[in-house]
Amino acid sequence: xxxxxxxxxxxxxxxxxxxxxxxxxxxxxxxxxxxxxxxxxxxxxxxxxxxxxxxxxxxxxxxxxxxxxxxxxxxxxxxxxxxxxxxxxxxxxxxxxxxxxxxxxxxxxxxxxxxxxxxxxxxxxxxxxxxxxxxxxxxxxxxxxxxxxxxxxxxxxxxxxxxxxxxxxxxxxxxxxxxxxxxxxxxxxxxxxxxxxxxxxxxxxxxxxxxxxxxxxxxxxxxxxxxxxxxxxxxxxxxxxxxxxxxxxxxxxxxxxxxxxxxxxxxxxxxxxxxxxxxxxxxxxxxxxxxxxxxxxxxxxxxxxxxxxxxxxxxxxxxxxxx
Numbered sequence: 027x028x029x030x031x032x033x034x035x036x037x038x039x040x041x042x043x044x045x046x047x048x049x050x051x052x053x054x055x056x057x058x059x060x061x062x063x064x065x066x067x068x069x070x071x072x073x074x075x076x077x078x079x080x081x082x083x084x085x086x087x088x089x090x091x092x093x094x095x096x097x098x099x100x101x102x103x104x105x106x107x108x109x110x111x112x113x114x115x116x117x118x119x120x121x122x123x124x125x126x127x128x129x130x131x132x133x134x135x136x137x138x139x140x141x142x143x144x145x146x147x148x149x150x151x152x153x154x155x156x157x158x159x160x161x162x163x164x165x166x167x168x169x170x171x172x173x174x175x176x177x178x179x180x181x182x183x184x185x186x187x188x189x190x191x192x193x194x195x196x197x198x199x200x201x202x203x204x205x206x207x208x209x210x211x212x213x214x215x216x217x218x219x220x221x222x223x224x225x226x227x228x229x230x231x232x233x234x235x236x237x238x239x240x241x242x243x244x245x246x247x248x249x250x251x252x253x254x255x256x257x258x259x260x261x262x263x264x265x266x267x268x269x270x271x272x273x274x275x276x277x278x279x280x281x282x283x284x285x286x287x288x289x290x291x292x293x294x295x296x297x298x299x300x301x302x303x304x305x306x307x308x309x310x311x312x313x314x315x316x317x318x319x320x321x322x323x324x325x326x327x328x329x330x331x332x333x334x335x336x337x338x339x340x341x342x343x344x345x346x347x348x349x
Contacts, residue, residue: 055070059145059147059148061141061145062140064120064125065126066119066127067117067124067125071105071114073109073111080113080154084157084158084181085149085156085158086112086114086160087146087158088115089138089141090162090163091162091165091166093131093242093252096117098262099329106341107340112158112345119138121137131228131265131266132266134273135277139171139175142159142171146176146180147178156348157178158184159180161184162187163189163324167277170280170283170309174282174286182288182343184293184340185291185309185313186293189301190279192275192277195274195301199245202299203237210240215272215273217268231268235248242266248300254329279309283309283312289346290313290316291339293318293340295322295324296320316343
């Protein structure tokens with residue numbers, strides 16, 4: 027673990043309406059950390075008027091979902107939280123975005139949770155005492171597991187359109203896409219596992235694709251939804267090591283929800299075609315969580331009016347439990 031020092035990256039002003047408190051200055055700094063000996067890239071958003079004394083300032087730790095990067099709409103949430111006086115730490119997993127690590131684009135629940143736990147240790151080392159976790163989609167499952175496993179005291183948890191049960195998600199996608207999707211997934215996954223065991227580079231498959239083309243996420247609207255969160259001028263690395271297709275069924279964050287004892291908010295998309303709805307309801311019950319249920323799809327909370335509804339509810343929840 028590093029010593030928690032940061033280098034200033036950039037500053038900026040965000041415009042807010044009257045309800046959001048007007049124009050506020052938010053400072054963003056590079057704040058990298060180490061996970062299992064590998065550098066992970068992090069951004070620390072400091073609210074205005076926050077100096078080096080951080081013990082009395084709450085922080086939200088955030089990372090992306092399946093195959094995403096920290097720049098994919100997470101800054102929009104981070105800036106809104108920071109406007110309310112909450113610091114935010116956003117990071118890339120090993121092998122993704124600006125983080126180091128090989129192989130690239132390896133989606134591994136085990137590695138991701140290790141990175142989450144290291145990120146929590148990092149914000150503690152920087153000086154934060156009050157910590158919340160925020161995750162969306164695949165990381166909506168990671169925050170549940172992290173809250174259950176970390177030695178740190180977690181003050182609040184937000185799980186947005188969360189992945190909850192790999193077994194249920196696998197069955198859900200095969201039902202939606204047909205047996206051919208399941209067969210092709212197994213073949214691709216085993217091919218990649220064979221390459222792993224023989225020390226070769228991964229066999230990659232598309233993260234997202236059109237419904238008539240193979241990809242891990244190829245339900246209707248998934249490709250357009252994923253592409254909508256990629257910042258203008260950036261290109262998405264639309265591939266992942268195929269082994270996740272045969273290992274994801276063993277990852278079941280729902281099973282650890284009973285070990286989480288902090289307040290939680292779960293945002294559920296009632297028209298979600300990526301994660302099944304019943305396990306999300308089970309997660310809400312297991313966490314005894316507040317719930318925001320919206321008639322929208324999996325990617326809608328990132329953009330437009332749905333984003334405004336979601337981020338305001340999440341901010342109010344964090345206000346209540348952190349400030």
